[in-house]
Amino acid sequence: MNRLEQQVQTVCKAHDCDDLFKHLIAVAQASKSLAKQVGADQSKAYIAGLLHDIGGIFPNEERIDKARAFHLSLFKEELDLPMIIHQKLSKVLAKQEFEIADDDILSAICCHTTLKANPSLLDKTVFLADKIKWDGAGQPPYLSDLLDALSISLSEGCLFYIDYILTHDIKVLHPWLLAAKASLVDEVANK
Numbered sequence: 752m753n754r755l756e757q758q759v760q761t762v763c764k765a766h767d768c769d770d771l772f773k774h775l776i777a778v779a780q781a782s783k784s785l786a787k788q789v790g791a792d793q794s795k796a797y798i799a800g801l802l803h804d805i806g807g808i809f810p811n812e813e814r815i816d817k818a819r820a821f822h823l824s825l826f827k828e829e830l831d832l833p834m835i836i837h838q839k840l841s842k843v844l845a846k847q848e849f850e851i852a853d854d855d856i857l858s859a860i861c862c863h864t865t866l867k868a869n870p871s872l873l874d875k876t877v878f879l880a881d882k883i884k885w886d887g888a889g890q891p892p893y894l895s896d897l898l899d900a901l902s903i904s905l906s907e908g909c910l911f912y913i914d915y916i917l918t919h920d921i922k923v924l925h926p927w928l929l930a931a932k933a934s935l936v937d938e939v940a941n942k
């Protein structure tokens with residue numbers, strides 16, 4: 752294990768989050784391999800994957816207070832569904848605790864749940880790697896359709912997942928998710 756992986760493991764252990772650590776390693780590896788496939792920066796993808804969910808060390812019920820303590824601005828949708836705040840908390844921890852200063856990596860961490868308007872290649876790579884290596888049981892129900900869409904393009908893969916979540920069990924319409932969809936629809940239409 753490299754130094755960053757060891758640091759992440761130590762923090763996860765201290766918060767009784769061993770499963771979280773396994774998910775972080777799986778997403779880091781998937782991000783790197785997807786980055787290679789689509790021509791994104793593999794090293795940045797690995798680091799973003801490794802830290803994308805580190806905000807998960809804070810339980811859902813603490814996320815609003817933590818966000819306020821870090822002076823983060825929150826959407827109404829995040830107050831309604833605090834689970835989603837973990838992407839912003841992960842960015843703060845990546846910066847403050849793990850000394851990540853690279854804006855590309857911080858961006859990919861911060862939008863890995865919802866994506867956002869005009870997502871970068873790295874944003875889309877980490878977003879989809881997380882959906883491929885989800886932290887649910889077994890294989891994700893959407894996996895085979897997502898991989899089919901991904902075989903067309905990274906943006907088609909992202910668009911497929913956004914449409915999937917919008918039609919399955921969506922609890923709040925996060926503004927970044929809607930903005931990401933609009934950007935991707937434009938991008939795919941103008942190809």
Ligand SMILES: Nc1ncnc2c1ncn2[C@@H]1O[C@H](COP(=O)(O)OP(=O)(O)O)[C@@H](O)[C@H]1O
Nearest residue numbers: 804863864881885886916920921922923924925
């Ligand atoms: N707006 C939403 N409403 C309901 N469920 C959501 C919403 N946004 C994300 N989810 C679901 O919450 C889970 C965790 O999201 P995600 O951040 O993508 O995974 P991870 O915790 O691995 O980073 C996923 O199953 C995702 O589909």
